[in-house]
Amino acid sequence: MTVTPDNRGEPSYREKVREVAARLAGWTGPIVLIAHEDPDGDALGSAVGLSRALRALGARTIVPVEAPAYLRFVVADDDLAPPQAELPDGALLVVLDVGEEGRATGAPTTGAAFTINVDHHGTNDRFGDLALVEPGAAATAMLVADLIDALPVAWTPELAEPCLVGLLTDTGILRFGNTDRAALTRAGSLIEVGIDYAALIDRLQRRPPAYFRLLGAVMSTVRFPLEGRVALAHRTLAMKSDVGDAGDGDDFVGLIRYAEGTRVAILLKEAEDGVKVSVRARPPVSAQRICLELGGGGHVAAAGAKVHGRDLAAAETTVLDAVARELARHEDAPA
Ligand SMILES: [Mn+2]
Numbered sequence: 001m002t003v004t005p006d007n008r009g010e011p012s013y014r015e016k017v018r019e020v021a022a023r024l025a026g027w028t029g030p031i032v033l034i035a036h037e038d039p040d041g042d043a044l045g046s047a048v049g050l051s052r053a054l055r056a057l058g059a060r061t062i063v064p065v066e067a068p069a070y071l072r073f074v075v076a077d078d079d080l081a082p083p084q085a086e087l088p089d090g091a092l093l094v095v096l097d098v099g100e101e102g103r104a105t106g107a108p109t110t111g112a113a114f115t116i117n118v119d120h121h122g123t124n125d126r127f128g129d130l131a132l133v134e135p136g137a138a139a140t141a142m143l144v145a146d147l148i149d150a151l152p153v154a155w156t157p158e159l160a161e162p163c164l165v166g167l168l169t170d171t172g173i174l175r176f177g178n179t180d181r182a183a184l185t186r187a188g189s190l191i192e193v194g195i196d197y198a199a200l201i202d203r204l205q206r207r208p209p210a211y212f213r214l215l216g217a218v219m220s221t222v223r224f225p226l227e228g229r230v231a232l233a234h235r236t237l238a239m240k241s242d243v244g245d246a247g248d249g250d251d252f253v254g255l256i257r258y259a260e261g262t263r264v265a266i267l268l269k270e271a272e273d274g275v276k277v278s279v280r281a282r283p284p285v286s287a288q289r290i291c292l293e294l295g296g297g298g299h300v301a302a303a304g305a306k307v308h309g310r311d312l313a314a315a316e317t318t319v320l321d322a323v324a325r326e327l328a329r330h331e332d333a334p335a
Helices: 011-026 041-056 069-074 140-150 157-171 183-190 197-205 211-217 237-243 252-256 287-293 312-326
Strands: 031-036 092-096 112-117 132-133 230-236 264-271 274-281 303-307
Touching: 011 092, 011 112, 011 140, 031 041, 041 092, 041 140, 041 157, 069 157, 092 303, 112 140, 140 274, 157 183, 157 197, 157 312, 183 312, 211 230, 211 237, 211 252, 230 252, 230 312, 237 312, 252 264, 252 274, 264 312, 274 287, 274 312, 287 312, 303 312
Parallel strands: 031 092, 092 112, 112 132, 230 264
Antiparallel strands: 264 274, 274 303
C-alpha cells in the first residue's frame, strides 16, 4: 500500500525517503532508534513502528525509549531496551521526532557509524549524516509510514498501530490545525491494514480515576489574564500527591485552549527542579516563539519550556511577559 502525501509528493522528498530506506535496509550492524525526552505517542510510536519494520527485515534493533504508563499498551515486551550508556560498535543511529539534538535521550548522539535524523519540527537544523526532515508533516510517524512504504516489508497491524498512535497523538486525534489531507488519508490507510479504530481511540483516552480528580484541582485554578486573551492554569506538586497516581498523559492545556476569546493557553506544572510550561496558541500567534524565548521549543501551535526555580508566581510573570510580547506582534490580527 502506498499513499503519496500532498505536499510531500515532490521528487526531492520521495528521493530522500528512498535514500533513507535504502540505508536502513542495507545496514548489517545494529540499529539504535532513539527519540526525545519525555516521549509522547509520536516519539514512541515512530521508534517502535520503524523498529518492528526493520526487525521484519532481519535487522537487530535497539530502542532505548521509556514508554509512559498511558502508552504501554502500544509496546510488546521485547520492543524496548533500557537507556544505553554508549552505542554498540558499527551502530546506525536513528533519531526520531527530535527537533533539537540536545533533546534526544536514551543513548548518546555521538559515536555512531552513521546517524539518520527523521523529524517534523520546524526548528530541526538537519543534524546527522542524513536527514529526513519535513515540517509540513503532521507527525514524525507520517515520515516513518512513508519509510515503511519504501522498505521491502508488508504492512501488518503490528506496524500500523504504533504509526497510527503517533499520528493521532500529534494531531489531537485528527482535530488540530496540522490535520491535513495527507494525515487523514494516511490514517485511513493505516486503519485499513487491520486496526480496530474505535477500540484504539478508547484505549488512547483512558486514564486512571485519579487523573480526573487532578483535572478538577487544576481546572479550579483557571484564570484569564491579559484582558482575557490568555487561559492560564497551574498544577502544584501537592495537587499531584493529593490525588495519587494520575498517570502522566495530562492534556489539561488542550482543554482550556478552547476558552472563548483566548489566543494562548498555558499550563504551569510545578516540578522538583523548576516549573514546566505547556503552551498552546491559535495561529498566527506562535507557541513556538513564546517557548523559544523561554529556552524551550516545539511547534507553532503547541510548544513547551521549563522555567528554573519552583516559584509558580515568578514563573507566571516570566511566561506572561513572553506571551504579551508575542501577542503584541499580532495586535491587528483578529482573535
Ligand atoms: Mn512529533
